Amino acid sequence: WQAALSAEIKAQTCSHVVMSSEHLQSRLHEPEAIRALSDYLQDRFSDIRVILYIRDPLDTIVSLYSTAVKSGSRLAELPLSPPDLWANIVNHKATIQRWQANLAPAELRLRLFQKDDFVQGDLLADFISAAELPALDYKRPKRANESLDRLGLEVLRRLNKDIPVILPDGTTNPQRGNIKTVFEAHFNGGAPFLPSAEAVAAYDAAFADSNDWVRETFFPEREYLFTPKTRNMASEDALAPGDLDEMAAFAAALWRRNHKRGTRKKNRT
Structure with missing residues (x-):
């Protein structure tokens, strides 16, 4: 891909190139990997700027939990101690220091991922402004990877037990079909x-020092790094676990029946 990208850059007459990927942060977590990227970029560009969006850690963890369930996880609750991948994503102090130390002399532009701080209250408008892109009539993509609501998460994580992504023999389960999309x-x-009260307290405490460092270093004029919000925890108005188990079992039975019917129809065709 490096050779292909280099050829594309040489073939263009543009003065600016924009690269965007959330995986830069989550995959390049070793100093030597970031330095390798820095060397590649410095060989091709005269001015390098890094735009980093950071989000409230607990909001991010809830989003990651939703993605995990959509991908087949059976987790019943947020783990009180986050997996290493999740902890890496929301430890903003460590991310900033790692990239500043290994991507010099690139300029770091830090943005807060919350609507009240977006230009025009819109994420894409905010990015266009932060990247100093021209005011064009951009084609905007549809929203994707939306988090599931509470009922969807509760039912799907139970259904993941009956219709797992991976079968006992290690092969992909064909019955999953487009269940995630549905x-x-x-x-x-x-x-x-x-999340539970215990999870809220654990994550707020775990990343308090990181958030305070970011606020003091980059946003000293703010009283809080992220807009304070009431931490609504799981309460008694949730559906009974037994009812949810029955709902998931019913959904699994329907899904299997429809998938089997669709397979037979496809084979006949």
């Missing part, structure tokens, strides 16, 4: 998933 389409507007 849940995303039907479970995105209800009450949000609410």
Whole structure:
């Protein structure tokens, strides 16, 4: 890909190149990997700027939990100690220091991922402004990878037990089909998933020092790094676990039956 990208850059007459990927942060977590990227960029560009969006750690963890369930996880609750991948993503102090130390002399532009701080209240408008891109009539993509609401998460994580992504023999389960797409389409507007009080306290405490360092270093004029919000925790208004188990079992039975019917029809065709 490096050779292909270099050829594309040479073939263009543009003065600016924009590269965007959330995996730069989550995959390049070793200093030598970031330095390798720095060497590649410095060989091709005279001015390098890094735009980094950081989000409230607990909000990020809830989003990651939703993605995990959509991918087949059976986790019933947020783990009180985050997996290494999750901890890396939300430890903003460590991310900033790692990239500043290994991508010099690139300029770091830090942005807060919360609507009240976006230019025009819009993420893409904010990025266009931060990247100093021209005011064009950009084609905007549809929203993607939306978090599931509470009911969708509760049902899907149970269904993941009956229709797992990976079968016991290590092969991909063909019965999964487009189940992720179906849940995303039907479970995105209800009450949000609410973590337990223990999880809220654990994550707020775990990343308090990181958030305070970022605020003092980059946003000293702010009283808080992220806009304070009431931490609504899981409460008694949640559906009974037994009812959810029955709902998931029913959904699994319907899904298997429809998938089997669709397979037979496809074979006949």
